[in-house]
Amino acid sequence: MANLSQLMENEVFMAFASYTTIVLSKMMFMSTATAFYRLTRKVFANPEDCAGFGKGENAKKYLRTDDRVERVRRAHLNDLENIVPFLGIGLLYSLSGPDLSTAILHFRLFVGARIYHTIAYLTPLPQPNRALAFFIGYGVTLSMAYRLLKSKLYL
């Protein structure tokens, strides 16, 4: 396992691993938030989920949508749409030998922006808080993509 241990001794790669794990754990927290709002507000998407709250027609009234639940679900989907490109592009960028401080700046900005995006979405904060958070994360990913394609393009 000689080479693997060398990979994990690379500082850029270790930083990428740490920030990625944090931002993915944050994204996983959205599932718990959805479950929390579904249970406390009794808002369900599946008949089997509300079977415990009543029988037959009585349970069906819980099959509804709710602003709060839909808001968390939109925040979750936005996370997916933005963290997947970060995951792919960031991994390849980390392997392309970038400068350590530049790489860490990218990772910190992205993770900070996504955490702020979640806060802005769930509070909710007035715009342009959420838009700004979105565009910072978006810009960071595009900046890494540009760096990758400029230095390593092979088609």
Add this chain to the structure above:
Amino acid sequence: MANLSQLMENEVFMAFASYTTIVLSKMMFMSTATAFYRLTRKVFANPEDCAGFGKGENAKKYLRTDDRVERVRRAHLNDLENIVPFLGIGLLYSLSGPDLSTAILHFRLFVGARIYHTIAYLTPLPQPNRALAFFIGYGVTLSMAYRLLKSKLYL
């Protein structure tokens, strides 16, 4: 390509590659399941998709939603929300030099839980079957994230 071949000779990495390929293929099957229900139940989201079933206003009646199709779509989205963190955290965890049997236990539990989640969602089985499957997969991913951050944190 000396190092690449060494990477794929690493047993943890090979196990990760195998289980990931299986769980991603399972997720891809959800697209086929959605297409199957859309076609057999004639339930479409786009006007161009049902053009073959009638002309003009006659085709528009197929632009509707259906419980069965929505159920498959929710199962698919839940897969995405959970397999993306597994993909990222699991890859980095595999590279961090974990014990082989511990790593394989994580991968097996995750893949088994996600397959059971799909069965529980599509049958559907009564709760808490699906919730249990969800939390096993969730816990496995968090356990790998914890191991990674504990051993390799670099911020």
Add this chain to the structure above:
Amino acid sequence: MANLSQLMENEVFMAFASYTTIVLSKMMFMSTATAFYRLTRKVFANPEDCAGFGKGENAKKYLRTDDRVERVRRAHLNDLENIVPFLGIGLLYSLSGPDLSTAILHFRLFVGARIYHTIAYLTPLPQPNRALAFFIGYGVTLSMAYRLLKSKLYL
């Protein structure tokens, strides 16, 4: 960083990095397209997003859905559902030592099919344009998965 630089000198891996960066950037473009249609058509999902267009009840009329916006969102979700398996399976496939020309054929077909899928979805082109684009990308990913499991299965 000896090994990392060797990884990025591997031609298959460099090609994977280039094509993945392109297809992920294309997927990120879908967010901009959604924002563009939301702003030009004044169709919003969150009250705070349309606060600039009027006060109180007057702003609430912009909380609606729109065919065009929903179409872009479906195209975006379809991208996610298909690019995530490509990302995971393609990365592992690239590391499994495939033939360079075979690998590049896979990557080109996938990226071309996904770009064509977006064009077919957003124009929209009549079926089976979009279905064909979908199945080419789907088949490419399954072909890489088959190659991986055949050569490197380790359960």
